[in-house]
Structures are given as structure tokens and as C-alpha cells.
Amino acid sequence: MRVSLSHSLRLASLLTKQKTFRLHHFTTTATPEHSSGSTRDRPEPPPIRVGLTDSAGRGVFATRPIGAGELIHTAKPAVCYPSLNVLDTVCYYCLRRISNSNGSEAQRVSFCSEDCKRRCMEFYDVETKADWAAFDDYCRTHDLKYPFMVKRLACMVISGVARSDSLDILQPANLTSQMISRMEEEYGLLRNAFRKTLISDEHVAYYLSSNFQVLTKQWYIGVLARIRINAFRIELAAGLYEDLLSSAAASVEAEAAVGHAVYILPSFYNHDCDPNAHIIWIDNADAKLKALRDVDEGEELRICYIDASLDRDARQELLSRGFGFQCNCNRCLHGD
Numbered sequence: 423m424r425v426s427l428s429h430s431l432r433l434a435s436l437l438t439k440q441k442t443f444r445l446h447h448f449t450t451t452a453t454p455e456h457s458s459g460s461t462r463d464r465p466e467p468p469p470i471r472v473g474l475t476d477s478a479g480r481g482v483f484a485t486r487p488i489g490a491g492e493l494i495h496t497a498k499p500a501v502c503y504p505s506l507n508v509l510d511t512v513c514y515y516c517l518r519r520i521s522n523s524n525g526s527e528a529q530r531v532s533f534c535s536e537d538c539k540r541r542c543m544e545f546y547d548v549e550t551k552a553d554w555a556a557f558d559d560y561c562r563t564h565d566l567k568y569p570f571m572v573k574r575l576a577c578m579v580i581s582g583v584a585r586s587d588s589l590d591i592l593q594p595a596n597l598t599s600q601m602i603s604r605m606e607e608e609y610g611l612l613r614n615a616f617r618k619t620l621i622s623d624e625h626v627a628y629y630l631s632s633n634f635q636v637l638t639k640q641w642y643i644g645v646l647a648r649i650r651i652n653a654f655r656i657e658l659a660a661g662l663y664e665d666l667l668s669s670a671a672a673s674v675e676a677e678a679a680v681g682h683a684v685y686i687l688p689s690f691y692n693h694d695c696d697p698n699a700h701i702i703w704i705d706n707a708d709a710k711l712k713a714l715r716d717v718d719e720g721e722e723l724r725i726c727y728i729d730a731s732l733d734r735d736a737r738q739e740l741l742s743r744g745f746g747f748q749c750n751c752n753r754c755l756h757g758d
């Protein structure tokens with residue numbers, strides 16, 4: 423299907439806005455081999471465009487032939503959060519593994535570098551001023567991971583380092599009334615966490631007064647609905663996998679998850695059970711999108727959201743339950 427020009431332009435403008443207001447959190451770079459001469463310092467835009475597909479909403483298309491194994495682009499998370507069981511062994515900001523935890527007893531989180539610490543402090547300051555006991559306890563008891571990302575985003579918004587609408591461009595999940603009720607309960611705990619302690623802090627109170635009112639119940643539910651469909655579980659591949667060409671993300675032998683993250687551009691990649699691209703993480707939450715095979719100009723780039731080695735019924739069940747769609751990729755259509 424041809425993409426309408428007005429749609430492309432509207433999307434391009436939205437993406438441009440996203441880039442400008444969140445440069446710190448959303449950057450992409452093209453493969454370095456394609457920069458040369460005077461443009462060396464200015465990375466070329468990635469060889470892709472976002473457009474409409476026939477049957478899967480928006481998708482990512484190659485704007486030139488892309489070779490197997492080529493790094494298509496990288497992406498920094500819009501928001502990420504470490505898995506609770508590795509809180510003391512990964513960087514609280516970028517999710518890099520750290521062998522010697524440098525978190526103090528009081529702080530209980532660690533950073534891999536001064537740079538990560540500095541970036542994180544922009545919003546971690548706000549986080550530490552609130553009382554998260556009830557919120558954290560609720561999430562742990564109910565084995566919920568995504569609300570921790572909303573908690574971080576809320577702190578980023580209050581601190582002024584992220585906009586409250588920074589995930590609005592992403593597709594939201596359809597929510598049942600049961601899901602909404604639970605989110606409302608979580609939201610109450612989030613509000614209380616801030617209410618309990620922030621008022622006494624002048625510095626935070628200042629940010630709170632200008633940024634907190636946008637963090638409504640609708641905001642919380644909207645963000646979670648987007649995280650639900652677009653969050654990636656991050657498993658760091660060892661360095662030697664950097665040049666691995668032939669395995670889909672789900673089949674890369676990786677260590678256990680270090681956390682979850684949401685990105686902007688990578689969220690536009692649709693799913694295929696026989697994908698031509700994959701997303702990998704080498705050192706930290708920075709995502710690398712790579713071509714798994716030669717891709718023609720104009721071809722849609724798709725990644726695999728799940729374990730591609732599962733049988734058709736299991737894949738369909740997972741995709742329907744987790745993402746709310748019926749996969750009609752060639753593999754599924756041929757019953758493979």
C-alpha cells in the first residue's frame with residue numbers, strides 16, 4: 423500500500439518534534455560506514471521511514487537496500503527500568519551490568535559511570551523525595567514490572583527532563599475494565615507516594631507545582647497502555663554476539679533480563695515470525711536494530727516479538743494475548 427504523503431508528513435513532523443523535545447532520551451544513528459567527509463560529525467539519518475502498512479498499522483520501511491548484518495540504527499530508551507532482582511548489579515540509569523556495586527546503603531542503586539549518575543540525578547532526586555513503600559510493595563506483590571517504568575517517567579516529567587506526552591505517539595493496547603481498575607489503584611498509590619513527602623521540599627515543590635498536575639489518572643493509564651504493547655524485555659548479549667547475523671533476537675543466547683525499556687522508533691517495527699531484522703542489546707539499554715538478511719529498498723522491516731521457535735499455535739496465542747493481534751505473516755499463513 424502506498425503511504426499517503428500527508429500522513430507521512432504528519433508523522434515525520436511528529437517524530438521530529440519527539441526528537442527535538444527529547445533529544446536526551448531519543449537519538450538514533452545510522453551505521454558509521456555511511457558517513458563520510460564533512461558529514462562525518464553529523465550522522466546520517468537511518469535508512470528507514472515510518473509509513474502505513476496494508477494490515478498492521480504503521481511500520482518501518484527501508485529507504486535503500488540494506489545488507490545482511492548491517493546496523494540499521496541505534497536507539498536510546500525513552501524510559502527504562504531495571505529488573506528488581508538485579509537492582510544492585512546493573513546501572514540504575516542505563517542497565518549496564520556492574521561487577522562492583524557502588525550504591526551506598528542509603529541509596530541502594532548503582533551507576534556504571536559518573537555520566538550515568540549525573541543524568542539519572544536529574545530525576546532520581548525527585549524519586550528519592552517521595553515515599554514509594556506502598557507503591558513498590560503493591561507492584562512486587564502483584565508481580566508488576568511496567569508500573570516501575572511509569573514511576574520513573576513520572577519522576578522525569580516532574581523534574582522537567584521528559585514531557586508528559588513523550589509516549590503519546592505510540593500505539594496503545596486495548597484495555598479491559600479489569601485492567602483499568604487495577605491501574606486506577608496503582609495510580610492512587612503513585613499520587614500518594616508524591617503527596618506524602620514532596621510538599622516539604624521547596625526545590626521539588628517548585629517542579630511539582632508546574633509539572634505534577636499533568637500526571638492525571640488518564641495519563642497513567644495511557645502511558646501503561648502504551649508500555650504494554652511497546653516495552654522490550656532487555657537481555658544483554660555478550661560482546662561476541664555483536665556481529666552475529668543469523669539469529670533472531672528471541673533465539674540469541676542471552677543472560678537473564680536486566681530490565682525493560684520503551685523506545686520510540688523501534689516501537690514502529692511490526693512483527694513477523696520470520697523477521698528480516700532484529701533488535702539486540704550489547705552493553706546496556708541502548709538498542710541496536712540490525713538486518714538479518716538483505717533487504718530491498720521499500721521493503722518493510724520486521725522484527726520478531728516472541729520466541730520464533732515456538733509452534734504456530736503457541737505463537738498466535740502469545741501474540742493475541744500479549745499484543746492483541748492475529749499474526750498473518752507468511753509463516754503463520756502457511757501453517758509453519
Ligand SMILES: C[S@@+](CC[C@H](N)C(=O)[O-])C[C@H]1O[C@@H](n2cnc3c(N)ncnc32)[C@H](O)[C@@H]1O
Pocket residue numbers: 477478479480481592593651652689690691692693694745746747748749750751
Ligand atoms: C509495537 S506496535 C508496532 C507499530 C504499530 N503498527 C503502530 O502503528 O504503531 C505493535 C502493534 O502493531 C500491530 N502489528 C504488529 N505486527 C503485526 C502483524 N504481524 N500483524 C498484524 N498486526 C501487527 C499490532 O496492532 C500490534 O499490537
